[in-house]
Amino acid sequence: MAMIVKNNMAAKKALNQLDKNDKAMAKSLKKVASGMKINSAADDASGFSISEKMRVQIQGLEQDVDNTQTGSSMLKVAEGGLQSSADILKTLKEKVINAANDTNTDADRITIQKELDQAIDQLDENANVSYNGKVMLDGSHNNEVLSPGTKTVLANENFSQDVNSLTKMVDLKDSSGRSLGIFKDSKIEISYVTKGETHVSVVDPVGSTRLLKLMSTSPDVVMNFSADTVIGKDRVGNDVYTANGQKALFFSAKDPGVDGQIAGLTFNVINRDGTTNRTANSILNDFREAIRAENPSPDNALVFQVGTQSNQAVKIGFSDMRAVALGLKTSDGTTLDVTTQKKANAAISVVDLALQKVLDQQTTVGSMQSRLEYTASNLTTAGENTQSSESVIRDANMAKEMTEYTKNNVITQAAQSMLAQANQNSSQVLQLLQ
Structure with missing residues (x-):
């Protein structure tokens, strides 16, 4: 081997290898420290892009689950109003059946009429039940x-x-x-x-x-x-x-x-x-x-966004549950009349039809609640599976990465020793110059 002093090629090569080893050890150290094998697009461009899309998907699914939960909360408020209205109509059924009985005098029926009027007013109160400022059962959120x-x-x-x-x-x-x-x-x-x-x-x-x-x-x-x-x-x-x-x-x-x-x-x-x-x-x-x-009515039905893409949603319309729409009151405020036997007898079928309307709406709300529960379960499962897929692409195998880091650390130390040895070899030329 020629003895030269201008270019120490052995040291140059050792230094180059040391730089490579330092970079490899730095990458291994970053993977071990972050727990991810892909920390930037430079690590794996395609894998980074795919995993980022999955992360967006996971965040969207988590928000969808929140949407279904708040939607269920809103429907529970509506269901409470409907249940109260159904209970009132059950009581009204008893009252009109009582009024249709001729053991009652006209004065008795007038008294029953007063009870009826108050209960009908309460139906309007129930229809104005709201969630986050949205009144749900007054027909303002009906289907088209x-x-x-x-x-x-x-x-x-x-x-x-x-x-x-x-x-x-x-x-x-x-x-x-x-x-x-x-x-x-x-x-x-x-x-x-x-x-x-x-x-x-x-x-x-x-x-x-x-x-x-x-x-x-x-x-x-x-x-x-x-x-x-x-x-x-x-x-x-x-x-x-x-x-x-x-x-x-x-x-x-x-x-x-x-x-x-x-x-x-x-x-x-x-x-x-x-x-x-x-x-x-x-x-x-x-x-x-x-x-x-x-x-x-225009289409003012409520829309619950339950997907990560546009228009992945479910809709529910709330029919008008006020007393006028239920047939128990006229638009000028006149309530159902039970002051005579014949009118009270006719009122029985009126209350039956009103109760049918409320129960139909309650069925619609209940079926939507059930659907949202299934939707939330499905979204949770989809989120878990997507998270698992993203983990396969991006998460580091810590045992493997620690082994790789140890290897790179040892090689780096070896390169440092060889660089020192290469520098020491060049100094031997001085012995010839003495």
Whole structure:
């Protein structure tokens, strides 16, 4: 080996290797100190990019879980208001049944009316329940309802399928083909409530009266027998079908919106001897509200963001739960009247329909709460799995990295020794110059 002094190549090479060893040891030290094998894009550009996207995903999923929890809290507040309204309506049912009993005097019914008025006012209070400044049950957060609004449709699907608009009352049959037992000398009382007024009409005797002639003189109600399974239009203009897929007798309000709704409908078939025809009444009074009357409304339904991408959300609309919308009060403040036996009797079906509206909304809220619980569970699982994937890419294997650090540390120390040795070798030239 040549002995030179201008360029110490051995020291140069040792220094270069020492620099490499220092950098390797610094990287190992950083991984051990941070617990991550990827600390910057320089460590692994593609892995860094993928793991950063996963971190964004994880943070979004954590916020989604928070959203579902706050959404559930809001729905619990709404459910509380609905439950209170349902409890009030259960009490009102007792009161109107009591008022329909002729053991009460007119003075007694006036007293019951006062109780009724106060309870109806409380329904409006319940509808104004709010969460974070948002009033939920007053109709301000309803789904879209196209103009001019929807009409009340009360449907009865318990009649034989050969019954039609020309069928006489005495020929009416139930769905199993049995006669309702209405005779020509029977009497039928029909009462319904709309626009705050109780209307009562009497057909006496029934004679040859046809089914659709019963309400032909009513200015507010349209009675018809569905020619097919369609009985009306919903809030967005889609056809509404009968529940059992067969024809049905239905009553429809002539005017759309809450002010024109049919709040209650009652039939009473009375035999010639004055007794009540319970068989006919049980069939004729089995109406359900197939379409609810609602005023036109924009789409103000509440949106719960439960995904990490745009429009990954669930919506829930709250129908109007105020007394007017439930048919218990008119827009001018007149409440349901129970001051006479006939009016109290008609009020029973009004309360039943109001309770049905509240329970339907309560079912909607409950099903959304259940969905949010499943959503939160799914989001939590997704977050855990994404975290696990991100950990595989980015987290350091501490045993491996510590081993690597120890190795680099030893090699660095060795390079330092060799650098010193290389420098010492160059100094041997001085011996030749003595």
